[in-house]
Amino acid sequence: MAATGTAAPALEAEAVTKTYGDRRALQDVSFSAAAGELIAVTGPNGAGKTTLLQILAGVLAPTGGRVSRAPRDIGWVPQEPALYRKLSVAENLRLFARLERVGDVDATVHRMLEETRLADRAGEEVGRLSGGNRQRLNIALGLLAAPPVLLLDEPSSSLDPRQRERLWAYVGGLAAGGTTVVFSTHDVAEAERYAHRLLVLADGALLFTGTPAELERAVRADSHGAGPDDFEAAFVRFLHERGH
């Protein structure tokens, strides 16, 4: 479980806003995450999940608001694997390790190959890897500099159930080790199962922040105690009751 209490948050977003012309993709989103916390950013399609993560990662500049950490201190794993297909697994790791200016490049590459169980594929061109292995390498690149905060954008969308289990076991291990993990997902069951806390976005606005149990309680309260049977139904009703 997440470390809580009075310790300074590992990541803070304050009134983050992003507009494209007249359209508001994000409106005054604020939250904080503690060290070792696992936060799911969820919501319907077009809610602003990826936009929020890209701003936190420093890929997009916000129109307003601020993020407490510099991009270099945050590990970033985009939804589409950001890899060079003509390079091998080890060459990708080595290149980004050098660009991240990690201390011992070879040791870091070796560690990441072991952690992602890609050591036996180290010399293989990334273009020949399966989707699951590419995603593992994609995550490994985000972790090269051992960042205190890791952002994952829809990390399980291209994985089969067995690979998902492995992914969440690995991510859970990172969180248990003190890394703050913020991930986006449209899979409500996945958010309920793995996240310590949810951020529910819809149309760029932050509608809810709390645990899955707290969200279910909120829905029951709205329904005067007669809530839906499962979490997904509760989530849908939550959005519906708020006009989404």
Place this chain on the structure above:
Amino acid sequence: MRWLLLKDLQILRRSPLLVGLLVVYPVVIAVLIGLALSAGPDKPKVAFANLVPRGESEITIGGERLDAASYAGRLFESVDPIRVDSRAEAVATVRSGEALAALIVPEDATQRLQGTLNLSGGPPPTLEVIYSARDPVKRRFVQAAIESRLAAANQALSERLTRIAARYISIIARGGELSLLGQKVDVLGLQRSADVLGAVIDGLPADSPQRTALEQVRRFAQLAGDNLDVSRPILGSIGRPVAVSETVLEGRRAPLDSFAAAVAVTVSLMFVTLLLAAGMLALEREENAFGRLVRGLVSRASLLAEKIGLAALCSFAVTVVMLAGLAAFLRLDFSRAPLWLAALAAGALAFAAMGVAIGGLAREVRAASLLAFLLALPVAFLALVPAGSVADPLYDVIEVVSGAFPFKPALRALDAAINGGSLAAPLAHLAALTAAFAVLARIALRRFG
């Protein structure tokens, strides 16, 4: 930045087909353009039917015999003749496409020419030319070639006749031997007639009544002789009334071969650099790596500089080898090699900056490659349009458009480096274009996010 450069070289090394095409294709195009420029047009095939009976191609003028057929050789300087025996055969050869045109010398051509020279009346000989209208461009080319060669043959014949006429005038004025009906005849000539008359007049008594009349005849002979003598150079000038003196301005003469080499190398430089720079920048976005790179690992400006450096370095290496090979064949002056390198380096940087601007605007490798081709081809062709070949206002527009892209200044720089001339202006032009396209590329990168 060096790690990115190494990464890109690694990627290129693992794409041998792409790199091979990238080098071979522009080199082939460049060599073809170079050959087309330096070799000039090939002789078009023309069917030639000489219907004048064998042995009857000679004409006689003033006792001299000229073979009119020898002047046909002038025609064949610009055409490749296919000799046929009849007009029908000539027409069939054109219809079949074997020849682009047919030239027919009618059987009465020599008789008519003889009649014209004897001033015996009748129309002059008429040669018949038949063109194929299948390809209007070729037809225009063949027509121009035949007309110019016919004019040259006419002029050569005219000069020969004028020389013969001038010799007769000389005999009439000064006297001499004349060949007439196989006999040698000694002609006294007007000047010697005047001398003879002078001697006769001197022998007459002072009061002789014949003296006045003879004196009038002697003065006429003297006057006519002197004036006819002057007419010889005048007749000579009729054969070639306008002489041409050729002068090349700007103090140098660039041989066509070495200019063609400059064009060929510049074309290669353009294609290799543009495609590499545009493609490698667009690849960063296509691989989704751009977002990961620019969030603190590499600045956008450094990324552009790396792509410009990579493309310029590769194309520079390819074109240096290419130019060195051409230089060995064309015997270019190797002492100017440092200038070649300066011109190639400046051109490579300008094309690379243009390439990254294209890559930034297009964002995808395929779109970037297509856009690079679409821009490169017309830019190169426009830059090769010679002054005076189009209307002045249109040429001014072409100059402005060409000046906005690196091809023309790169060609000028390389031409100056190879053949002599000022390098400073084209190098400054290229530097300005490098800066302008780099700024455009930096703006275009905003679309990458």
